[in-house]
Every structure is written in structure tokens, then in C-alpha cells.
Amino acid sequence: xxxxxxxxxxxxxxxxxxKVSCKASGYFFSSYDVHWVRQDPGQRxxxxxxxxxxxGDTKYSEKFQGRVTITRDTSARxxxxxxxxxxxxxxxxxxxxxxxxxxxxxxxxxxDYWGQGSLVTVSS
Amino acid sequence: DIQMTQSPSSLSAxxxxxxxxTCRASQSINNYLNWYQQKPGKVPELLIYxxxxxxxxxxxxxxxxxxxxxxxxxxxSLQPEDFATYYCQHTxxxxxxxxxxxxxxxxx
Numbered sequence: 001x002x003x004x005x006x007x008x009x010x011x012x013x014x015x016x017x018x019k020v021s022c023k024a025s026g027y028f029f030s031s032y033d034v035h036w037v038r039q040d041p042g043q044r045x046x047x048x049x050x051x052x053x054x055x056g057d058t059k060y061s062e063k064f065q066g067r068v069t070i071t072r073d074t075s076a077r078x079x080x081x082x083x084x085x086x087x088x089x090x091x092x093x094x095x096x097x098x099x100x101x102x103x104x105x106x107x108x109x110x111x112d113y114w115g116q117g118s119l120v121t122v123s124s
Numbered sequence: 125d126i127q128m129t130q131s132p133s134s135l136s137a138x139x140x141x142x143x144x145x146t147c148r149a150s151q152s153i154n155n156y157l158n159w160y161q162q163k164p165g166k167v168p169e170l171l172i173y174x175x176x177x178x179x180x181x182x183x184x185x186x187x188x189x190x191x192x193x194x195x196x197x198x199x200x201s202l203q204p205e206d207f208a209t210y211y212c213q214h215t216x217x218x219x220x221x222x223x224x225x226x227x228x229x230x231x232x
Contacts, residue, residue, distance in 0.1 A: 109215055
């Protein structure tokens with residue numbers, strides 16, 4: 001069965017960096033893009049960016065551009081999200097999610113499987 | 125950037141009620157609109173995609189409608205397991221995405 005298993009909770013100080021991993025299983029890794037979504041303490045969902053697991057191309061939300069880097073290790077079937085210059089406003093649960101497409105347009109997709117979430121707490 | 129606004133932010137209803145949640149886009153998004161349900165401590169789960177297509181396995185009491193800028197998620201007869209938070213999601217070209225702020229559905 002399809003699974004996305006994320007790394008554990010992290011506690012970081014302001015100004016530090018964090019790297020969250022997302023290990024995929026149960027499907028052909030390079031056939032499905034992976035996105036990252038943050039859920040803040042107020043429960044708001046925020047889309048961060050995505051990676052084409054086949055060729056490594058990435059795209060980021062303007063809000064996170066320059067501070068977030070998404071990479072993948074095809075042999076390890078794992079996607080990574082690296083965020084720098086953390087502040088308390090980065091506290092939240094970070095999810096990876098696989099997409100599926102329902103038509104040929106790059107607008108036609110939804111998140112069909114999610115990782116369990118990784119809590120990142122930024123506090124001095 | 126396109127903004128997605130859900131209303132109401134929270135809603136109290138009873139088992140058996142018919143409930144409608146609205147999601148409004150700041151400009152036309154055709155039908156590139158998905159709906160998710162999230163229960164406490166769980167990950168979001170897809171209910172509806174392309175504004176009105178029911179995901180396989182989702183109960184038929186859930187339905188989606190709308191196009192352009194105004195969209196709805198309707199639950200025809202609320203069940204106890206439907207009390208959760210609902211999010212709309214706009215998907216755009218190059219696989220970009222924006223979520224609404226969520227609607228929390230509580231038991232009256």
C-alpha cells in the first residue's frame with residue numbers, strides 16, 4: 001500500500017535550519033510528484049512547494065522561495081524539505097503529500113496520499 | 125495571487141442537517157477546486173476534486189458544485205463522523221496550490 005513516512009518532531013532555536021524527510025513506499029517513486037504543506041497552530045494549511053521526483057525540478061510558493069529547498073534521493077525513495085532562518089512563525093506541522101492527476105493540464109491534480117506530519121517547534 | 129476565502133469559518137449543526145460551505149476565489153479559477161476533510165489529529169483527506177467529482181469511496185451525501193469564482197461543498201444529511209474541518213484548495217498551472225482558511229463544523 002502507498003505510504004509516506006516522515007521524520008520525527010524537531011525543536012529548533014530561532015535562526016536555525018531544519019530538514020524534514022518523507023520516505024515513500026508502495027508505488028513507483030519517480031512517477032508521482034511530492035508537495036509540502038504546512039499547517040500552523042491556527043490550523044491554516046499553507047502550500048510550500050513541490051518536486052518532480054523524476055527529474056528533480058522544483059517550484060516554490062513566493063512566500064517560501066529562497067528559504068526552502070526541496071530535494072529528493074531516488075535510490076532512497078525519499079524527499080527532503082530544508083528550511084533556513086527559522087522564526088517562531090515557522091512553528092507548525094509539516095506534511096509531504098503525493099499528487100495524482102485527473103487530466104493532462106498542470107492544473108488538474110489533487111493530493112491523494114499524505115505523510116503523517118512532522119511537528120517543528122521554533123522557540124528560544 | 126489568487127486568494128481563496130471560505131465561509132463560514134465555523135458552523136454548528138445537528139446530525140441529519142443539510143450543510144453548505146462556500147469557497148470564493150478572488151478571480152475565476154474555472155473548476156480547479158478540491159475539497160478536503162480533516163479530523164482532529166489526522167491528515168486531510170480528499171472528498172471532491174474538479175469542483176464536483178466525488179472521490180471513489182466517499183459517501184454520496186457529500187457533493188460539490190460551482191465554477192468560476194464561487195464553489196460549494198454540501199453535506200446532505202450530517203452524520204456524527206462528519207464533524208471535522210473542511211478546506212478548499214485551488215490548484216493552478218505548474219502544479220501550484222492555494223488553500224482556503226478552513227471551516228470547522230461542530231456539533232450543535
